[in-house]
Each structure stands twice: as structure tokens, then as C-alpha cells.
Amino acid sequence: MFEIITDIILILILPFLFIGVINKTKAFWGGRKGPSILQSFYDCIRLFKKGQVISNTASFVFCMYPFVVLGTTFFAALLVPFAFSTAIININGGFILFAYVLGLGKFMSLIGALDVGSSFEGMGASREAAFSAMVEPAFFIVMASLAAMTGNFSFGSISSLMTHAGSLGYLMIILAAITFFIIILVEGCRVPVDDPNTHLELTMIHEVMILDNSGADLAMLTYSSALKMVIFASLIANVILPDDLFFTHSLIYYLLIVFVIALLVGTLESAIARLRMSRVLDFIFIMSSIGLTILALVAVSLFS
């Protein structure tokens, strides 16, 4: 019970801290003091207090979709183990449900962006759809490989990887962590895939989709985007951490890994420029390449 409460608190708080650490890291590398680590939380509160401006062409889909995105992301978070090796909702085949729940949220955000009738947002939706289509197969390949290796089709399979994978286990763990890290960059719309700070027409992907959202809707979408990053950071933490740690150790190591990931994302954003749009697909496809490598390693280790 105590673990469930801790996980829910983490789901509620960690997204704000995660964004805060990224922004602080970017400020550090830029030689600035930067905003408070809780700035994204204050922004959310501010947005909730504000009114909304809704386009005349928008229908109920536009009003509804931020709730669906928030709901699906929150439900997806319940399916994933956070600080402890079991998720709040731990079911067999949980990762398939997880991908489709996130897919539903993504679909709603796409039609929500199309609903306002702006060709600009349509362009963003088309880009987001193309990139998401590349993320999903990579995620499935990685998770299916890990499940085949451990014989466990729930998210628990990733926590027990270390004990099942044998001599190739460390390689699989590193490759799985790299894949999930690239998913963080894609789903969180971070550099080099997208730049959350840009408002330049030609380069925007996610930002352009939420251009017409304001007030509470915008707050929900921003929180959902940050929560998605934390979900995938949790997957990395669970891949790395063994499943037999004590409660406090597990929590401390988990938080450490999540904040190191946030530091890495911030450092990456400060160190490199975003990719040209034509090269983004190549970058995202690397995930599938790594996923297939994990699958191949599973085959090698099963045949031996």
C-alpha cells in the first residue's frame, strides 16, 4: 500500500521536477541562473487560473482532447513500475495495453490539432503522426525481446532482465536504455528531434499542435508531455535496477537515475543543435535498429 501511495506521489510531482532539472541544466550550460526548479509547476497553476480562447472552427473534439490525453497518460503511468519493480496495475501483457493507451492519447491529440482548421497545425499533426509511427514498432520490438528473454509479458520483465539474460544481459540493458532514452527525446519533443522553445514555422512539431490551446487545456497538455518523459525515464531506471532492492534503496536509486536522465537531456539540448527535418526520421529509426539488435541478441542467447 505504501508503495502505491509513493508511486502516485511520484507520478504527480516528478514531471514538474524533471522539467525543472532539464531547464536548470540548460541554464547552467548557458551561464545563466535559470528559473526555479518548480517553475513548470507554478506555470501550470498560473495556466489553470487563466481563461481560454477557443477557435470558432473548433468542435467538441478540441475541447475534449486535453482531458483524454491527460487521462490516457495518467493511466499509462499506472501500468509502468516507477520506484519499485511492480506497477500499480500489474497485468500480463501490460506493455501492449500501455502502448495502445498512449496511442489513443496520441490519436486524440492529432485530431484535436486538426480540429481547429489551421493548416499550420495540420502540418504539425502530420509530422507528429509520422514520428510516432516510427516509435511504436521500436518500443514493441524492445519489449517483446525482453519479454521473450524473461518469459514475463508484464512490465516486470524489464526489472528481472539482469537475472535472466546471462552474459549478454548487460548489452541488452544498455541497448534497451538507449532505446528508451531516444523515446524520451521523441515523446518529450526535445532536441535533436524537436525544440520546445522554438516557434519557427518550419521546424515545429509538437509546439505547433498545441498552439491554439490555452489556459487549463495547455496546462494539462504540458503536464502530460512531461509525465510521458518520466514514464520512459522510469522504464530506463527499471531496466538498470535489479528487482530485489529494499524500499528506501529502490526509491533513492530510482530518483537518482531519473534526475541523471534529466541532466543528460538538458546537457544534450545545450550541446547539440536540432536535426534537419529530413534527418529526424533517420534518428528515430535508429531505435528500431537497436531494438532489432536486442531481438537478435535474444535469439543468440536462446540458441546457445
Place this chain on the structure above:
Amino acid sequence: MEDTLVLFFAFTMLYMSVASRLKSSIKMLCLQGLLLFLIFNQLSAHVETFNYIFLAFETLVIKMLVIPIFIWKIAKKNETFTDTEPSMPRFYSLVIATLILFFGFIFAAISRHHLLVTNPIPFGISISTIILSLFFITVRKKILTAIIGYIMMENGIFLLSLSIEKEMPLVVNAGVLLDLFIAVFVLGFLVHRIDRTFDKDTMDVLVQLKDSENDD
């Protein structure tokens, strides 16, 4: 450990399949030279001293330094820094490279039981590297990238030799190296000549080559 190094080697091939700048490909060649030395170091524990020195010289000096520097000098001389128009978009190259490497791994998994191979993962990856480098030579238009593809193929053959036997006969290794040396240097000089004659260093211009009228 050798599996990790071979995996790195496989990823350099993936990187090269999307790299458009010649400098990136040349850097990867240097890295491949270093990785081949480390792999050979891991796989061959009991090698004769002379053979060890020869292989270390081949990988660390020739593959890692001499050939990449020579290619870079040709590139600078001809002002060829990018392969801008491959006959296939880079994304498709990446997809094909991924699939070839994947089947290399699967081949490695199968070969573990059905073939008498000492090191299955290097074996599978070396087969993939050879096929991939042939694919490279086919889809890239610049003559210099074709040369890089040829060197990659030789790296694949080197890895193949490491995976089949604990120790490759010195004479075979020397023969392959000599072959590579001559090919790279002849092609290197040829690139300069083709560039001077046609003002272009792509493979397309080679179809215009014909016997001189004075030869009749």
C-alpha cells in the same frame, strides 16, 4: 567483451549508412581500425609475437591511420566533402543496413550449432559487413565513398578471419592487406585523374570513358 566490441563495429556500419559527410565516414573507418585491434586482442589470446605485431601494425597503423589520412587528403585535393546524391535515400539505406545486420545476428545464432565457427557473433556480423559494403558501393555515387565501401569490405573479411580461426595465417593476412593497399592507392590516384578530366568525381562519368581515337 568481444560481443560488445563487435556490436560497436556493427553500429559503425549503421552510422556509415546514413552519413553524408565524407569526414564522418573516414572517422568511422578509424574507429573500425581501433575496434578490429581490440576485437583481435580479445579473441586471439595465444598469438605468436611476430604475428601479433604484424596484426597490431595492420589495424592500428594502416587501417586506423594511413588509409583514412590518405583518403582525407584525396578528398581535400578534389574538394569532395559530401556524398550529396546517393542513388537511394539515406533512410532506406538505414532500413536495409538494419535488416542486413539483423539477419547477420540471426545467422550467428544459427551458426552456433550448425557450423564449426569459433565465435558466432563476429562471424554473423562479418558476413553482414561484407554484404553491406557491397550495397554501399552500389548505392553511393562518389568514387571516394566506393573506396570507403571497399575498405569496409576488407574490414569485414578481417573480422571473418578472426571469427573462423583463433589465428589467421600470416601470409593470408599479408596478401589481403597488400591487395587493399594497391586497390586504395590506385583508386586514390584514379579519383584525382577522373576529377581532372571530367570536372566531376562521381561514378556516372565513368560511362563516358572510351578508347582514345589515336589508338585506332
